[in-house]
Amino acid sequence: xxxxxxxxxxxxxxxxxxxxxxxxxxxxxxxxxxxxxxxxxxxxxxxxxxxxxxxxxxxxxxxxxxxxxxxxxxxxxxxxxxxxxxxxx
Numbered sequence: 001x002x003x004x005x006x007x008x009x010x011x012x013x014x015x016x017x018x019x020x021x022x023x024x025x026x027x028x029x030x031x032x033x034x035x036x037x038x039x040x041x042x043x044x045x046x047x048x049x050x051x052x053x054x055x056x057x058x059x060x061x062x063x064x065x066x067x068x069x070x071x072x073x074x075x076x077x078x079x080x081x082x083x084x085x086x087x088x089x
Contacts, residue, residue, distance in 0.1 A: 036050070
């Protein structure tokens with residue numbers, strides 16, 4: 001995982017750029033991914049725990065909404081594939 005002190009964020013109109021100092025890679029991401037990253041960076045979590053926390057913090061009305069959970073799960077997987085996030089089992 002790229003920890004908060006290892007990344008540099010730059011905000012643009014509708015996207016964010018994140019430079020991972022650890023890998024030397026720069027990624028262009030949608031703003032929602034930064035929210036997920038910051039939530040996950042607070043403490044090690046499982047994917048299920050992270051999904052529950054995101055729904056609790058960002059969209060109280062999404063609780064029980066499978067489409068929202070599925071979208072958030074896809075976004076979490078995007079961060080994992082970029083090397084910006086690792087979750088506990």
